[in-house]
Amino acid sequence: MRLDKFLAEASVGTRKDVRNYIKEGKVKVNDEVIIKAYLEIDENKDVITYLDDVVMHSGRVYYMFNKPAGYITARKDEFSKTVFDFFHEENSEGIFHVGRLDKDTEGLLLFTNDGDFNNNLMCPEKHVKKRYFFIALGFLDETKINLLESGISIGEDEDITKPAKLDNVECKDYGYFNETTNVSKFYSMEPSRYDAPVVSGYLTISEGRKHQVKRMLKAAGCYVIYLKRISIGDLSLDETLEMGQYRALTENEINSVLRKS
Structure with missing residues (x-):
């Protein structure tokens, strides 16, 4: 197996990242610094280290992606671009998205080829928490907040929602939000209606x-105009990732999910 492929599959970084690490002399094979990414290695016999830490190859990969709005969470779509359009071909082989985000929703989306990792985060019985930042037309008073947190009906043939948590709720008018967050990027309104109520917060x-x-x-009388997923379980979006960028999860991030199996 090529050295750069081995390191990428071991979640040291993307193929591009690990090629740079190799050029910078950060990778050793059998205690010898190697600067050729294309070197063929024996993953079963050779000892590979990155920054003097032994790299274990599992064949499993895990990525964190900062999803932009306007892309479908799917591998292919007949009419729209998809989240896989952002992945290098060598990094997308065999991986799948963990859950999904709506086309107009931004934020944290995970990818892997590990079914156990996916199950630990998405299995309904696990009750994994997902945190979102929202901006919505309307307002939330104490009564509505209590209703959302205790459980609210969102469909005639569905159970009420499980207990949720709202925090950092801010109720102002459209004009205020347009000045502070440029909300007109997501929803434009005539200046004569800038006094319309708008609410933001984390759910x-x-x-x-x-x-x-x-x-x-x-159901609480608010119309969402912007939505971003911030975290899934113990995994929080790396805010240094620009929109449309992805990176491999760290060993600690991976273990934080797998140890809960």
């Missing part, structure tokens, strides 16, 4: 129903 849920955050807020 944490432990379910994964379709359009759940939007439907919960709609």
Whole structure:
């Protein structure tokens, strides 16, 4: 196996990242610094180190992706671009998205080829928490917040939602949000209506129903105009990732999910 492929599959970094690490002399094979990414190694016999730490190859990969709005969470789509358009071909082989985000929703999306990792995060019985930042037309008073947190009906033939958590709720008018967050990027409004109520905050849920955050807020009289997923379980979006960028998860991040099996 090529050295750069080995390191990428071991989640040291993307193929591009590990090639740079190799050029910088950070990788050794059998205690010898190697600067050729294409070197063929025996992954079963050779000892590979990165920054003098032994690299174990499992064949499994894990990526954190900062999803931009406007892309479908799917491998292919007949009419729209998809999140896989951002992945290098060598990094996308065999991986799949862990859960999904709506086309117009931004933020944390995970990819892997490890079924156990996916199950630990997405299995309904696990009740993994997912935290979202939202901006919505409307307002939330104490009564509505209590309703959202205790459970709210979002469909005639569905159970009420499980307990949720709202925090950092801020209720102002559209004009205020347009000045502070340039909300007109997501939803434009005539200046004569700048006094319309707008609310922002963080909503944490432990379910994964379709359009759940939007439907919960709609049931409370609010219309979501911006939504971003911030975290899944113990994994938080790396804010240094620009929109459309991805990176391999660290060993600690991977273990934080797998040890909960």
